[in-house]
Amino acid sequence: LAKTTQPVSMDSYEGQEVNITCSHNNIATNDYITWYQQFPSQGPRFIIQGYKTKVTNEVASLFIPADRKSSTLSLPRVSLSDTAVYYCLVGVGGFKTIFGAGTRLFVKA
Amino acid sequence: GAVVSQHPSRVICKSGTSVKIECRSLDFQATTMFWYRQFPKQSLMLMATSNEGSKATYEQGVEKDKFLINHASLTLSTLTVTSAHPEDSSFYICSASRLGGGELYNEQFFGPGTRLTVL
Numbered sequence: 001l002a003k004t005t006q007p008v009s010m011d012s013y014e015g016q017e018v019n020i021t022c023s024h025n026n027i028a029t030n031d032y033i034t035w036y037q038q039f040p041s042q043g044p045r046f047i048i049q050g051y052k053t054k055v056t057n058e059v060a061s062l063f064i065p066a067d068r069k070s071s072t073l074s075l076p077r078v079s080l081s082d083t084a085v086y087y088c089l090v091g092v093g094g095f096k097t098i099f100g101a102g103t104r105l106f107v108k109a
Numbered sequence: 110g111a112v113v114s115q116h117p118s119r120v121i122c123k124s125g126t127s128v129k130i131e132c133r134s135l136d137f138q139a140t141t142m143f144w145y146r147q148f149p150k151q152s153l154m155l156m157a158t159s160n161e162g163s164k165a166t167y168e169q170g171v172e173k174d175k176f177l178i179n180h181a182s183l184t185l186s187t188l189t190v191t192s193a194h195p196e197d198s199s200f201y202i203c204s205a206s207r208l209g210g211g212e213l214y215n216e217q218f219f220g221p222g223t224r225l226t227v228l
Contacts, residue, residue, distance in 0.1 A: 034216065034217075036219075041200065041222065041224065042221060042222060043113075043115075043202045043204070043219035043220050043221050043222045044153070044202075044204075044219045045219070046216055046217075046218070049216060087152070087153075095141075096143060096155055096158050097155075097217070098155060099145075099152045099153040099154070099155070100152065101152050102152055
């Protein structure tokens with residue numbers, strides 16, 4: 001299973017763009033990259049998924065370089081409600097994935 | 110769509126008793142369900158993987174006789190914590206992978222979690 005490494009924590013201010021990078025050096029050919037958000041005492045919530053290049057949805061963008069050994073989650077114009085833990089997962093559908101430590105994002109007013 | 114529910118949302122029990130937690134996929138069929146445990150300020154730790162109609166696969170260090178998992182249908186998996194002790198107090202989260210996958214090839218849909226407190 002591909003192991004992921006993320007910064008432990010990040011601070012930001014409301015309205016700023018936040019980029020969280022995840023390292024996954026031993027990603028396999030079939031692996032997808034998925035990002036989740038988790039608030040305290042809640043289950044993780046899906047944010048975005050990609051395989052290569054760039055993916056964008058209504059809440060975030062995901063940038064994946066050609067070698068796929070890392071990925072960057074971009075959150076445009078964060079608000080206080082974006083304060084949460086963000087997890088980067090690498091894996092294949094239906095098969096187990098291992099959560100890394102995640103990145104604790106704290107958005108200040 | 111793709112909603113996963115858990116019941117109960119929180120439970121308090123006495124040491125030595127057993128507790129059952131249900132995980133349901135409400136609007137889709139789940140080929141695989143996963144059970145996680147999360148301690149305060151820590152990440153989710155995978156406990157076991159269960160496929161409908163077959164025995165669960167437990168992660169190393171997870172006692173299968175203590176954490177009984179049943180996946181009797183494509184929409185229901187249960188986790189029973191047997192002879193619970195205070196150290197089993199934790200936040201238990203299930204997730205389900207959708208049959209067929211669709212666009213999002215590796216999307217897991219997570220339940221809201223169950224807070225277990227053992228006195």
